[in-house]
């Protein structure tokens with residue numbers, strides 16, 4: 157087995173040596189391009205100790221000493237602990253940084269799994285955790301890396317976004333924590349970096365698996381690139397240029413899809429990713445290629461990786477069906493969540509599995525006197541709303557809120573008395589129960605209401621009837637339904653009791669329900 161070795165140059169300060177104009181220009185141009193975003197942000201440099209990232213660190217030291225960089229980035233080296241010598245490499249990097257008077261932090265990482273992807277993931281996690289929110293991380297990726305990335309994605313069948321390769325400036329978030337990846341050298345050839353490293357006699361760590369490893373990337377580097385170069389010696393620069401062109405195209409496509417999404421989405425785009433809904437009629441009006449792009453983006457919202465093309469095609473088919481079969485379910489296991497895609501009437505739903513599990517939690521009937529929202533002093537500014545939990549899980553709470561003052565405005569009674577007399581009854585809608593919405597002329601059974609109100613099958617156990625009831629009633633009808641609620645909608649109900657109709661409808665206005673979710677976006 158081959159192992160890494162340090163190129164045997166002594167560790168010496170490099171600040172006074174001549175820098176490389178080409179490499180410096182690429183760095184400074186990129187710095188100018190992202191100048192606004194870089195303003196007042198702390199910059200770190202990810203250094204493996206390998207040739208490329210050590211060369212980038214060296215260039216930063218030189219530009220800083222020349223006064224072209226106002227602050228010297230701090231170096232971060234992650235010790236994956238995967239190789240016997242890794243501590244030795246970490247010490248070497250720290251030693252080199254010290255000789256350049258460059259701050260350096262060695263971060264140990266726990267890698268679960270043995271592949272390159274697991275190491276990369278652990279590396280980013282540990283660096284992100286060490287950095288502050290919105291800090292910038294400099295990476296030494298270059299044009300040859302970019303060409304390999306694009307080729308790798310091409311043979312995996314990527315779309316415009318994947319084929320645009322690595323981005324020079326990319327916000328990366330994990331939960332609420334965000335950092336920016338900055339790659340100023342994406343147009344620089346590996347050979348130029350090597351020449352610079354040789355000129356400076358940089359004692360970098362040479363990892364032979366970069367060239368001989370048996371993963372796809374090193375295979376492409378070793379076997380394919382030289383063959384392609386025979387057909388066109390500029391292959392690396394050309395692939396890099398294609399990636400840039402595709403990156404612009406990707407931005408255009410995304411902007412179009414975002415606009416289409418805004419116009420076809422039902423409900424808020426801002427809500428947590430529990431349920432996302434599309435209007436099928438509006439979708440169908442778009443040209444087919446925009447429908448596909450839109451579905452690609454709609455499905456992939458809240459996820460780091462896009463859905464497979466097959467799924468997009470299947471969802472498109474589902475949207476085009478003209479029968480009344482509402483049973484079809486499509487599944488997608490995203491990176492963060494699993495989803496079910498369903499259609500009900502002219503709407504497409506993307507339902508997260510957590511959401512579907514939540515919808516299965518039974519709702520228990522309850523009764524609450526309104527006393528405490530009118531007592532002790534209803535006019536006091538800090539009377540808080542009465543909150544009633546309707547359905548609760550670890551992630552999602554559905555809550556009913558009755559605004560203060562509700563009753564006082566309603567009934568011409570002293571506040572305290574009203575509160576003691578009046579209660580809210582909350583129950584799941586019974587299929588046989590007959591209710592009249594404010595808009596309909598006749599009462600309808602619960603079963604019929606599903607149809608009239610267009611409630612999809614999976615939401616039917618989540619309909620709640622809120623009634624007003626009088627605890628000491630003698631003459632009036634003792635339970636007046638005032639509101640029908642689903643997690644996303646509310647319908648004011650109407651009563652035949654003329655005396656109570658206005659009061660009931662006014663009380664309904666003061667009652668609202670909402671979902672609180674700590675589901676990560």
Ligand SMILES: Nc1ncnc2c1ncn2[C@@H]1O[C@H](COP(=O)(O)OP(=O)(O)OP(=O)(O)O)[C@@H](O)[C@H]1O
Nearest residue numbers: 202203204206207208209210232233234295296297
């Ligand atoms: N152990 C590490 N600690 C800190 N940063 C790293 C580490 N490994 C890689 N990086 C950063 O990620 C970039 C890309 O990683 P990649 O594995 O392609 O590079 P490498 O071949 O290991 O090293 P180099 O790019 O330094 O020659 C590096 O240029 C470097 O900026």
